[in-house]
Amino acid sequence: MEYMSEINKDIVNQGNDYNVNWYVTRNNFGSFNGYAELPGDWHDGDEDDLLVHGGVTFRGKLNGVEVIGFDTTDELDYDMRWSLNEIVRETKERLVRGVYDSITYRRSQKAR
Numbered sequence: 001m002e003y004m005s006e007i008n009k010d011i012v013n014q015g016n017d018y019n020v021n022w023y024v025t026r027n028n029f030g031s032f033n034g035y036a037e038l039p040g041d042w043h044d045g046d047e048d049d050l051l052v053h054g055g056v057t058f059r060g061k062l063n064g065v066e067v068i069g070f071d072t073t074d075e076l077d078y079d080m081r082w083s084l085n086e087i088v089r090e091t092k093e094r095l096v097r098g099v100y101d102s103i104t105y106r107r108s109q110k111a112r
Helices: 084-110
Strands: 002-007 011-017 020-026 032-037 058-062 065-070
Touching: 011 084, 020 065, 020 084, 032 058, 032 084, 065 084
Parallel strands: 002 058
Antiparallel strands: 011 020, 020 032, 032 065, 058 065
């Protein structure tokens, strides 16, 4: 996973599912990337266990917001072009749901 201090990109789609804000941008190669906003109590390394296409490949700030994200420009995507709808679905169902599940589990363990 690459940690970058900050990137600034135009948001092409965004929303909130599972009480987690998410964003989709277009990268410099014309493909889409998906991001999930991190809560303040996120633990460094929690993203390593998330099951999202190609794994989490980014952690840093997107337009000033702390996020993790994945891209669709790796060897798995050589012969495939992801549509915006496919990226939105992967972002919401895998990345955002993974962030939600991780923080919900950790918070439930603290409450015990």
